[in-house]
Amino acid sequence: MRLRDCTPGDRLTLCRLRVRAADQLRLLELGFVPGALLQVVARGATGGLLVGLGDARVALDGATAGALLVEPAGAR
Known part of the structure; x- marks a missing residue:
């Protein structure tokens, strides 16, 4: 599922980034790596x-x- 479809309180594991290379690099620098735990x-x-x-x-x-x-x- 896509992160934008989630609701506040959801705890998630990041599986994949489908963004432009420049955006991907910035997200990786921020810690958005596959396997990262996120919460909306x-x-x-x-x-x-x-x-x-x-x-x-x-x-x-x-x-x-x-x-x-x-x-x-x-x-x-």
């Missing part, structure tokens, strides 16, 4: 998400959130 903290009015990643909170726009494939944490 809040949803913005225009489709963006606030995502918890470790001790950090990262705001993602809707397009980027739609390009991150996730599964429920502990699904594997």
Whole structure:
């Protein structure tokens, strides 16, 4: 499923990034690596998400959130 389809409170495992190379590099630098544990903290009015990643909170726009494939944490 796509990260943008998740709701606040969902705990997820990042499976794959489907973004441009430059965007992928930045996301990897922020810690968005396959296997990372994420939690959706809040949803913005225009489709963006606030995502918890470790001790950090990262705001993602809707397009980027739609390009991150996730599964429920502990699904594997």
